[in-house]
Amino acid sequence: MAAAVGITEFIGAEMIEKAISLAWKAHKTPEKPFILEKNRKGDPQQVFISFPASGSAKDWYSQKPFGEVPIDLDLFPSLKSIGYNDAAKVNEAFQGRFQAILSKPLLETEVKDAMDKKRQIVFTGHSSGSPMAILATLWTLEKYPSTKSNGSVPPICVTFGSPLIGNHIFSHATRRENWSNFFMHFVMRYDIVPRILLSPLSSFDQRFEAVSQFFNPNHKLKSFMSESVGRSSHTTDFFSVVMSNAAKVTSHAVSKLIGTTDSTLETIANFVPLSPYRPFGTYIFCTGNGKHVVIRNPDAVLQILFFSAQLSTEAEVAQVGNRSLQEHRTKLQLNFGKENFVFLEQDQLEKVPLTDDGSKDDISMAFNDLGLSPRARLCLRAAAGLEKQRLKNEERMKEKIDSDEFEEKMKELEKYKKVMELKNICYYDAFKKQESSEDFQANVKRLQLAMLWDEIMEKLRSYELPDEFEGRAEWVEHAKRFRRLVEPLDVANYYRHLRQIEAGTYMRKGRPMRYKFTQRWLEHAEGCKFEEEYSESCFWAEVEDLSHITNNATSIVNASFDKDVLDRTQQRVARLVARIDVWIDNKVLDKDVLLEGSTLMNWWNSLPSQYRNGSSIKSLVKCKETR
Known part of the structure; x- marks a missing residue:
């Protein structure tokens, strides 16, 4: 009353x-x-x-x-x-x-x-x-x-x-x-x-x-x-x-x-x-x-x-x-x-x-x-x-994500990332190569963590969670941490198996709802318009795509590609480098992406000069050296 x-x-x-x-x-x-x-x-x-x-x-x-x-x-x-x-x-x-x-x-x-x-x-x-x-x-x-x-x-x-x-x-x-x-x-x-x-x-x-x-x-x-x-x-x-x-x-x-x-x-x-x-x-x-x-x-x-x-x-x-x-x-x-x-x-x-x-x-x-x-x-x-x-479903999801078991898997992946960095290799590249038992165990943890978030996505799809769910700050934070840690492994797995050849690029055909949705949660919470192209957690997909486009730079310059394609590619390169710079400054992207021999650095070093016009990754490398 x-x-x-x-x-x-x-x-x-x-x-x-x-x-x-x-x-x-x-x-x-x-x-x-x-x-x-x-x-x-x-x-x-x-x-x-x-x-x-x-x-x-x-x-x-x-x-x-x-x-x-x-x-x-x-x-x-x-x-x-x-x-x-x-x-x-x-x-x-x-x-x-x-x-x-x-x-x-x-x-x-x-x-x-x-x-x-x-x-x-x-x-x-x-x-x-x-x-x-x-x-x-x-x-x-x-x-x-x-x-x-x-x-x-x-x-x-x-x-x-x-x-x-x-x-x-x-x-x-x-x-x-x-x-x-x-x-x-x-x-x-x-x-x-x-x-x-x-x-x-x-x-x-x-x-x-x-x-x-x-x-x-x-x-x-x-x-x-x-x-x-x-x-x-x-x-x-x-x-x-x-x-x-x-x-x-x-x-x-x-x-x-x-x-x-x-x-x-x-x-x-x-x-x-x-x-x-x-x-x-x-x-x-x-x-x-x-x-x-x-x-x-x-x-x-x-x-x-x-x-x-x-x-x-x-x-x-x-x-x-x-x-x-x-x-x-x-x-x-x-x-x-x-x-x-x-x-x-x-x-x-x-x-x-x-x-x-x-x-x-x-x-x-x-x-x-x-x-x-x-x-x-x-x-x-x-x-x-x-x-x-709906409230019970949310509580059950919360119990799972707050559980010691879930947290242990997240910490093991974070440890995997640090161990790879100590070995002077970016964890994205290590996971993509799958050369050690550590990589295999990381893949098991990735799949186990994804299962819970896929369950959450399915309940969202069928409106089995409260209307307020996607706007709750605690879920936005849980999702942000998960996405930034785990999605690079999904991207690596996608390109490791060459799925882009038949299915198309990761961002167009391979990105799961658990990452699309949770990226939008964060953008909405921060008052941003949806980027939809890529975010700090899946920028590797853009690197892979650009690497494919530019791996034969000579043929591109020699008219196999028209000028519009070249211009658009140069714009994408410049935009990606600018974003990486901002993400590292804001500490949402770790410096291991700049390790010598990483997919990012190998791609950048292989680019002909016309793709680097107006862009410089030197500031990023310098940023890495001073941290």
Whole structure:
């Protein structure tokens, strides 16, 4: 219960009421991109920015069936899956509207002014104004990262009746970046709008354009219902279509939650497109009787969006169909007493009572208020169970990587590297030659260590680890140490067996996910754009590739290769040498790579002068001699 109260403590009851007021006020000036008000009484002082909604179909669906597109990574570089480097999908119409707002300097100017003055920005919106508030918040979080040292205050987003906006990667990325808690979505129990984008535009025919006019709070309810005799049936049919599609999405989702595959559902999914949109952030479901149910688990939120609007009888369809639009138009009235907020955290979801046992405790009453059936409660347990299993999987991986056995193998490889250096040979070259038992034992350790990281990669691929996993500093550090020590051995093994002849270069065809993913983790943590070419752990692959290209320098110069090839090769050589210099200065690459007779030095010494123009490895050798 204390966590539930934290919702109002975090943003304040007064702040929520102000957000509600401004969200509705924005509807009165749809010609403006947003309205702004400042509150200088608080600490920190606050700036409210509210966006108007639109009832036009083109501002909801840009194309069939669902209108999703990759998010603009120039504006939102963090909204991606780090490992796979896949951009989140977002509603194209919503993104287009936000880009249009941002193309004019007004919003950026106001945000910069507030952030420079250490004021807290509260973005808010109702209906399709909410996605603008969401994207503005994410854009601000990207552009003005908050740290303890800079004293800035992160923005907050408060939405009312917001439609869904992004796919599972969108939700995954916001949790990974620890941004989810900055988003509060208030939803009335029957409000249709948070469920609309679970349906393709094609399922509505002409009904969406007619019903969407009703999303505008300025539209007159009585005139809407009396414009034609069949208008009420439009809302009933509209509600039925949305909930029918929501049923398909949630049923398919829950089959994955419980780890079973229903052949019928899979067949439907193959032939009938399912909505990609998923919830994210904190949801506050308003039951209509003064109770507010707070939940953060996105899988559980999706199930509640469907089951809380379920009907007991067919006779209720017409009544609830109209109510689903009326609730969207109703200005939210919140009861801020402590007893009126029920927080369904992980522990509560795991212990959800499957039936109404007559209990009068807050949680039991909350489930009754939302009208959740035994099946709905079972689905919520499944959502909690999946999250629990993800945490257990991470803990199990952590136990393995922290184990004495794992650490011993890492230390043995580090010892192997030092021993080879004492023998005046780079461990990359020693491993590639495989001339001693020490090399054989190093290969055994390489394979054993790779097995654990491959297991981690497989769990990442199937989303069996928490969303926050790739962003945790401890895993970034574990992965960095492993990659820098072990990947050179993988490169050496690849070229030792001449796999490049049939398969192609290591970087194009041979590099395992365990290195691609973990390199991206580090680059993301350090705020770098993904290099993708090569890093300090696999620069040997670039050396091998360039060595192959330049091993017959005479034929290259004598027109077997055209000038463009020569120029590109010279540029690659210069870039590689510059990077090696930086890596050694930053102590992320050891000086053994510069030992006489190493693959690097042999290659460099064999290069004709035209490849060395503008580059010098002498500074690197000098660097080695002075350390």
